[in-house]
Amino acid sequence: MISFRSFSKSFGAQLAVDGLNLEVARGEVLALLGPNGSGKTTTLKAAAGLIVPSAGAVMLGEPPRSAQEPAAREVLSYLPQKVSFPDALTGREIVEFYRELRDLPGERVPKVMRFASLNGAGERMVGTYSGGMVQRLGLAVAMLPEAPVFLLDEPTAALDPDGLCAFDALVQHAREDGRAVLFTSHQLGDVERLADRFAILVGGRLVACLSASDLKDRLAERGVMRLRFAPVEGRDWTAEAVLPAVRPLAPAASWSGDELIVPGPASVRPRVLDLVRTLGIEVRGLTADEGQLGELYRELVAEAAPAHGEGAK
Amino acid sequence: MKKLRLFAAEELALALRSRWTQIFALVFAALSAAVAGAGYVLSGGQGVQDFARTAVSLVQLVVLLVPLTALVIGVLSLAPERGAAELIYSQPVPRRTVLLGKLLGLFQALAAAQAMGFGAAGLLVYSQAGSEGVGGFVLLVLASLLTTAIFLGLAALLATGAVGRKRTRALALALVVWFVAVVLLDLAALGIASVLPSGPASRVLMVAAIVNPVGAVRTGALLGIEGTGAFGAASLALFRFTRGAGGVGVVLGASVLFWLVVPTLFALRRLRRADV
Ligand SMILES: Nc1ncnc2c1ncn2[C@@H]1O[C@H](COP(=O)(O)OP(=O)(O)OP(=O)(O)O)[C@@H](O)[C@H]1O
Ligand SMILES: [Mg+2]
Numbered sequence: 174m175i176s177f178r179s180f181s182k183s184f185g186a187q188l189a190v191d192g193l194n195l196e197v198a199r200g201e202v203l204a205l206l207g208p209n210g211s212g213k214t215t216t217l218k219a220a221a222g223l224i225v226p227s228a229g230a231v232m233l234g235e236p237p238r239s240a241q242e243p244a245a246r247e248v249l250s251y252l253p254q255k256v257s258f259p260d261a262l263t264g265r266e267i268v269e270f271y272r273e274l275r276d277l278p279g280e281r282v283p284k285v286m287r288f289a290s291l292n293g294a295g296e297r298m299v300g301t302y303s304g305g306m307v308q309r310l311g312l313a314v315a316m317l318p319e320a321p322v323f324l325l326d327e328p329t330a331a332l333d334p335d336g337l338c339a340f341d342a343l344v345q346h347a348r349e350d351g352r353a354v355l356f357t358s359h360q361l362g363d364v365e366r367l368a369d370r371f372a373i374l375v376g377g378r379l380v381a382c383l384s385a386s387d388l389k390d391r392l393a394e395r396g397v398m399r400l401r402f403a404p405v406e407g408r409d410w411t412a413e414a415v416l417p418a419v420r421p422l423a424p425a426a427s428w429s430g431d432e433l434i435v436p437g438p439a440s441v442r443p444r445v446l447d448l449v450r451t452l453g454i455e456v457r458g459l460t461a462d463e464g465q466l467g468e469l470y471r472e473l474v475a476e477a478a479p480a481h482g483e484g485a486k
Numbered sequence: 487m488k489k490l491r492l493f494a495a496e497e498l499a500l501a502l503r504s505r506w507t508q509i510f511a512l513v514f515a516a517l518s519a520a521v522a523g524a525g526y527v528l529s530g531g532q533g534v535q536d537f538a539r540t541a542v543s544l545v546q547l548v549v550l551l552v553p554l555t556a557l558v559i560g561v562l563s564l565a566p567e568r569g570a571a572e573l574i575y576s577q578p579v580p581r582r583t584v585l586l587g588k589l590l591g592l593f594q595a596l597a598a599a600q601a602m603g604f605g606a607a608g609l610l611v612y613s614q615a616g617s618e619g620v621g622g623f624v625l626l627v628l629a630s631l632l633t634t635a636i637f638l639g640l641a642a643l644l645a646t647g648a649v650g651r652k653r654t655r656a657l658a659l660a661l662v663v664w665f666v667a668v669v670l671l672d673l674a675a676l677g678i679a680s681v682l683p684s685g686p687a688s689r690v691l692m693v694a695a696i697v698n699p700v701g702a703v704r705t706g707a708l709l710g711i712e713g714t715g716a717f718g719a720a721s722l723a724l725f726r727f728t729r730g731a732g733g734v735g736v737v738l739g740a741s742v743l744f745w746l747v748v749p750t751l752f753a754l755r756r757l758r759r760a761d762v
Contacts, residue, residue, distance in 0.1 A: 217762075218572070221575075222575070223572055224761040225759060225761060243581075246576060249578070253568075254569075256569045256573055257569035261499075262496075262499070273492055273576055274489060274579065307543060314573065360557075448539065
């Protein structure tokens with residue numbers, strides 16, 4: 174539904190996005206990650222037809238049409254990173270305006286106002302809204318047309334826990350309806366919970382694109398199991414005794430204090446446990462941690478940064 | 487067309503709620519009433535001047551105030567906050583529809599604001615002096631509306647591409663444009679003319695009066711209201727220059743049309759390829 178074809182954009186000498194190839198299919202939720210200034214907003218703006226690509230193209234819908242064409246944007250709902258509205262209009266007037274602009278039935282208005290929990294504030298001027306209320310109004314406008322393509326630029330940045338909950342429901346709903354969602358966020362928790370795929374931009378280049386199952390595998394590899402053994406009179410459960418036996422299964426296993434540390438995928442853990450039992454050791458404590466998306470993200474960014482560092486700043 | 491009207495209606499509502507438009511309406515009404523009433527004072531309480539004389543006095547007010555407000559209110563409304571522009575231009579509507587709709591709404595708002603002033607002055611004159619010379623007054627109102635449209639187009643040109651921070655710059659430029667069109671060009675023409683022999687001097691003045699949008703509207707309005715008497719010998723020279731009254735109309739009309747259409751066309755062209 175969204176397709177970036179060798180899309181590049183430069184602002185003067187500044188290359189903001191460099192040869193991006195990326196597709197978002199129906200029913201797919203793709204999270205675009207990357208450090209500040211890595212080109213996420215530029216990418217979304219191009220898909221919203223707001224900026225003219227310096228090279229390549231961005232296509233929307235089926236059959237694909239250039240995002241530059243107004244008619245192609247019928248399929249689109251875009252929430253800007255820092256959405257704002259004229260101060261002198263009320264929330265309801267704004268939603269009503271966009272409803273008429275998109276030729277939608279009147280019953281959509283109370284629906285999205287309720288979704289955004291703006292019913293109480295609907296008659297107030299937007300100039301009196303808090304930052305999060307403006308963001309909610311932006312979401313209300315974005316969900317108004319039930320468009321097949323959602324582009325959301327840091328939609329959760331200003332939301333309170335209730336707002337986040339409503340947003341999760343919105344994304345879930347969009348996925349079930351077979352819409353394509355492309356969103357950016359720095360909240361890796363939201364990202365991990367919501368997205369089917371993760372694309373990481375660094376310095377305007379796509380450095381990684383992982384599916385949720387890729388991500389699970391990658392994170393599992395970075396998991397770690399810690400075992401503590403019950404002391405038994407006359408037996409020595411120290412590194413020398415246990416490690417040589419465990420190493421063939423988990424080469425990175427190590428001993429720390431009184432714990433056996435077994436890094437690596439979850440799949441080796443039961444086998445290590447079995448082995449330990451056959452050695453006649455009693456396990457007294459077991460903890461297992463999965464890898465953190467945050468760590469993986471930082472590593473991927475750091476890997477890419479030296480190569481593309483000059484593009485970033 | 488429906489979408490264009492939708493943008494116009496939104497812009498009209500916004501403009502009518504804007505402090506700027508309200509201040510303009512009040513100031514303009516107060517000054518118009520004052521100009522109309524001044525005749526009463528000047529004549530020692532004998533009665534106010536008729537429509538034609540009032541219209542002549544009001545031309546100066548229109549020429550000074552209307553371009554300024556159209557430029558300032560136009561730029562402020564047409565150079566939106568970044569987040570607002572992004573949302574609007576991502577909608578499935580051609581950018582030209584957005585700009586033309588907003589221009590239409592702004593024009594309606596400013597016309598409504600001016601109607602208050604002209605209404606007040608008109609009522610005052612009518613109640614005291616009857617409807618004599620009302621044609622000249624109508625011409626003045628027309629000239630004022632044309633000036634509004636011309637300077638809204640110039641505001642659009644200044645405002646397109648001026649998203650976010652660049653708004654302040656567009657606003658400063660608007661003041662420069664006002665100063666050049668309303669003050670500087672006339673002064674410069676007068677200055678140049680004063681050092682030239684009378685023949686070329688009157689030609690410089692004539693060209694300045696035709697080429698400058700403010701000059702063209704003012705010249706047209708005054709000639710329309712007062713006929714050849716408007717500028718004395720200068721009008722005769724102008725009529726000779728353009729070979730008769732019809733010629734004057736064509737030349738001034740062409741100038742006004744140019745200023746009405748060309749800046750807006752450039753604004754639309756600039757907007758089409760601009761990054762929002
Ligand atoms: N209108 C513009 N003019 C000049 N440079 C720009 C413009 N917009 C973006 N840039 C530059 O392009 C690069 C990418 O910016 P972009 O806004 O896409 O980053 P981002 O990934 O969205 O960052 P953030 O996480 O801070 O929102 C930055 O270096 C930025 O300075
Ligand atoms: Mg951004």
